[in-house]
Amino acid sequence: MPSRRYFLRNSALAMVGVGASPLWLERALYAADAPSQRKKILVAIFQRGAADGLNVVVPHGEPAYYALRPNIAIPRPTDDPAKKAASAIDLDGFFGLNPALAPLKPLYDQKHLAIVDAVGSPDPTRSHFDAQDYMESGTPGRKATQDGWMNRALPPAASKPSPLRAVSLGPVLPRAMRGTLPAIAMQTIDSFQLRNAQASMEFEQRYAASKDPLLQAAGKETFEAVAMLQAIQKRPYQPAPGAEYPRGRFGQSLQQIAQLIKSDVGVEMAFADIGGWDHHVNEVAQTAAEGQLANLLREYGQALSAFWTDMGDRMSDVVVVTMSEFGRTAKENGNRGTDHGHANSMFVMGGSVQGGKVYGKWPGLEKEQLYEGRDLDLTTDFRDVLGELVSSHLGNPSLKTVFPGYQPHTLGLV
């Protein structure tokens, strides 16, 4: 028997057509129903290797940008059809998107995508290793922190929590998710099972009978997760019409996160990463639409856009946030690339996001405005962005525990 909400939603979708329905309409539909019991979900994406924020969110209104990057700057937005595909896509008259991120422009226009610029970790390190570590632990400058900000950010569970509350797609649990609360890393949904049915039963009994309380509890958790995923594994997954994930690990990761969320297995926190951003050499080829950065951004943008389309109205519960350990030098180097820098940009995407805007104070790119004379300076701490999502979106007020020693400022993102 279809619920009232189901009926309303589907008739509304029938009216405006799937995919074209703006989320505010669906949010309104939910408001007409009882308050949603569904949990809020945060998806964090790490771009490993330090993405070149200045060529991702292009400050085309800043003359110094073009002076510093004579060979690899992304050209100013243009209406010239011959050059349009290799020029920045204007956002607000000052910033523009890299043309390879064209699939994200509609989300920005619909105000579901917000960008934060000149943002990052205040720690001065230019080591990938240290900077990723600090960003994932959530404690810049403090090496001894044992757990990650995502684990600490899991809201207190009212009843028995799902074993799939916190899921990472990949071989090992990322630093950001490590900690006292259970979190699961899986290469793929399909691989999370025992490869022998008879053995599975036998194992389950043996772990249930174990006298070791730790092993018994971990066994229980494992077999619960296996059972929950079994149902999903049996159904071949069909993304929503129009959701075309790019080939490669990152697209696969996002597709599986979408699958898990839509299967209602209790995911509250998900993590995926995409590597290969360390573009010291040949970052940009002959035109801005070519080269290593453009290829990677295409994969990245397509995956995010496919995720959005695939999730449909479920995006009203979800916020996706992206980050990279630091930015890159404002000035290009001698190899059509850039070296390790400081501040960067972050994307925040979701149904409840106040998007269509570039947040953050622009520090400028004149020599005296640069951090240590070479990099984009930082005006927003990454913990301001994450902190707001943790408190306002996930509803976890204990920011003191999540980001110890830091008082996040509210940007008004959600």
Added chain:
Amino acid sequence: MRHRVALVLCFAVALAGISASAKKKSPEPSRLFQKSLAGDQKILQALNRLTFGPRPGDAQHVKSVGLKKWIDRQLHPDSIAENPVLFEKLRTLDSLRMTGAELVSNYPTPQMVRQMVNGQLPFPTDPDRRRMLTRLMEKFEERQKLNNASPGSQPAPPAAAAPAARGLAGLLAPTDLRTMRQGTPQERLALFQALPPEKQEELLDAIPGQLRQSLVTVAPPELRRRFDMIAGPQQMVARDLTEGKLLRAVYSDRQLEEVLTDFWFNHFNVYLDKGADRYLVTPYERDVIRPHVFGKFKDLLAATAKSPAMLFYLDNWQSVGPEAAVPGRPLRKNARGLNENYGRELLELHTLGVDGGYTQKDVTEAARCFTGWTILQPQRGGEFSFNPRTHDSGEKTVLGVTIPAGGGISDGEKVLDLVAHHPSTARFISHKLALRFVADDPPPALVDRMAATFTKTDGDLRAVMQVMFASKEFFSEGAYRAKLKTPLEVVASTVRALNADIAYAASLANQVSQLGQPLYRKVEPTGYSNHSKEWLNAGGLLARMNFALQLAGNKVPGVAVDAAKAAKPDDPIAGIALGSPEFQKR
């Protein structure tokens, strides 16, 4: 048949022990450490703690040698003739025997190869290696061109795959081509080996990944290495390290030395993928850690402090004193200044411990003492060097001891001496050893006795271990099977229990990563936890069970389980025993 019996016996011993310990009700830990074990349990306890898990027949061996004598031999590894099988297995892993500089020139990154071709870096002297690197460079450039030229909408442009497919057909006669595409791995290998050397090289370039993988499974070690090199020579360094660790853990007869090398590497952890450390970790484990694991703690500590691997990992090589404190140094813009990372971890993780009674001021002062401790040419293999021009020459006070101005390199040496002999260090190190070898919450009385021995013997690690291995607590019910195995211990002990033969250990190393312990890749300076509960989570447990089934079912590439001992698909009995809760403990 005899093997099967041996295997079953091995489990029988293990399970007998479990039922004994399972009988106890609501255990009171302190009392359990007073209850001593029966003779056979003592043997199993020693095997479980001093080795990477018993092999069939090991218990018998310990019994015939005598437990005390066996432990004593393990504490004096020179008294044990090393297993010749191990040397044979390690033979092709030549990077394990190279200096840092040799590693760089023999296993360079693509960027380094380019520099070699341009004459900015020296080429390796071996002509074969030169030719191979030049070829790699050409291929690398080609791929770059393809990458940059591709329109890019497809992550893997078909243009990149096309030359390889054409190449294979162009290289082989039709019948050979059919063999290569449809033959058994052995037939493919025979065909490959019958080709003249040049043809082989061309084929290596042209062969698709899946085909190559099927050849790898049957190839002799030297050929397998050529296949592995295609993915990039720089990867071989990490590969050899991880394979070497597993081969030693499984095959070495000097098991305690292997356990300790792993323990102390982890205590003084460095991270393989942090920049220059890619080439510094091999000599670090071999020349800095391994030679000192039965020696004096202060020697081990001093060796790590001056090792390029540690100086790079904890950034001390870039740590410089404030301008004013360094006479004669010109003022530079954007100078990096004092870096406290090493100073902090030295006190917190390497010696005193987090509650060892030091302050932030001590961290800063210690860091000042180590300014100028740096590395010559870190990217080319590295060498320790003291640079007086970046050393803070002022007076310092560390842990209440004044270090007068102008001490130069001796400032850091004094700090090392001070912390190596600090009572907190004696306790912290003793506790950590007991945590690894005795129990997650080791009895304080035992730790006290170990710490007293540490102090009395000037930090003689062998003497401290002698106290531990002779203690009643070590052979008590409280310690018996009380530790959960780490992923490395799970994998090594499973291979050992099955007496499996390793042709190559890459897939085993991969398994260790999947279980959550990528070898040489613990990012944090804390190293991996020695505490049981750290290793219990749903994903990890599932992976342990699957690994047991996979290995017992003879499905791990490069590892052969004797058919008589291998589980049948419909009878996964060995797999279940190896994936059971009992086998997760040691």
